[in-house]
Amino acid sequence: MLTIDKVFHASVVLKNIIRPTPLAKAYGIAPDCELYLKPENLQNTGSFKLRGSGYMISQLSEEEKNHGVIACSAGNHAQGVALAASKYGIDSLICLPDSAPISKIEATKAYGADICLVKGVYDDAYQKALELRDEKGYTFVHPFDDENVIAGQGTIGLEIVNEMDDIDAVIVPIGGGGLISGVAFAIKSIRPSIKVYGVQAAGAPSMYNSIHDGHIEMLNSVSTIADGIAVKKPGEITFDLIQKYVDDIAVVTEDEIAAAILALIEKQKMIAEGAGAVSVAAAMFNKFPIKGKKVVSLVSGGNIDVTSLNRVIERGLIKSGRSSTLLIELVDKPGQLMEVSRVIAQCGGNVTRIYHERSGDTASINGCYLRVSMETRNYEHVQQIIQALKDEGFRIV
Helix, strand or coil: CCCHHHHHHHHHHHHHCCCCCCCEECCCCCCCCEEEEEEHHHCHHHECHHHHHHHHHHCCCHHHHHHCEEEECCCHHHHHHHHHHHHCCCCEEEEEECCCCHHHHHHHHHCCCEEEEECCCHHHHHHHHHHHHHHHCCEECCCCCCHHHHHHHHHHHHHHHHHCCCCCEEEEECCCCHHHHHHHHHHHHHCCCCEEEEEEECCCCHHHHHHHHCCCCCCCCCCCCCHHHCCCCCCHHHHHHHHHHCCEEEEECHHHHHHHHHHHHHHHCCCCCHHHHHHHHHHHCCCCCCCCCEEEEEECECCCCHHHHHHHHHHHHHHCCCEEEEEEEEECCCCHHHHHHHHHHHCCCEEEEEEEEECCCCCCCCEEEEEEEEECCCHHHHHHHHHHHHHCCCEEC
């Protein structure tokens, strides 16, 4: 049974495994509230996952330790289990789908785990892990639906309240629910007045749907850049805890997640993965009643694939109005491009790309289209440029 004493015990046990992650005040990200970040993206292995797996593994019997542990993950949980097992001198085997990024496979190996690559997807690797558990006698380390794992994640809640006990709300990412279950249980046990809000990606709203419908539901599919919280079915233990201790859950879009990743890079010089940035996105885009409040957003991880970071940044620039594209209909005659460029430059926009296309579907027989990509300050700046072009007689398509 989960108790606050167990969470306090976990905080003592984990002191030699985890790295301190003190709160950092965020400037210019969510101006409607006083925002602080709990940067678990700076945790050992780059994620909070080390806490839960570390405490769970520490509580195994000597016989269980001798048999070793097994887990299934393509990301943060794998690395957390690998490092925690190594700290306790325990053998670990991680089942990974063979489609997992090479960088994550190598990182998991570097923390001391043996790797079993399984043909197929995550579900195939999960089934293989259960088969090996039964065959070899390993202990399976569940990524979220385990009370010791939840207690380990709850140490984050203790740290937040110990460091700043006058906060009004904490915003936490939700995948399977292990993180928010522990954090909410710890915070509500000590300071029930603090609101605890959960956030899911709109492309993977399993807990959001389940809580709103009053029973656990499984999604047919998930699709989101926040792969760390792309969970089809919530846990049973976590569902019950969230029902009891979490005040509300919201979802954020892909564009909002990308904008939050970009804001953290620019404003805080901090790298967050999609799953870690959803809590910041919720504060940025007013998903909860936090205006004028002192709020903590839990940045749960920073293990974003470098190859996808460029695409995420581009989405973030578009969402925040920092990058925009206009399609302008022109009369195809000399000097038109110069006039468009002049107007944009006078408004302070920076043209980055131009594509000129003659087309038969323009209003004028001598018409053409000009597609202009620009660097801009925000949406208001984009509207200023559009209005200036209209005032000069140009038609924005």
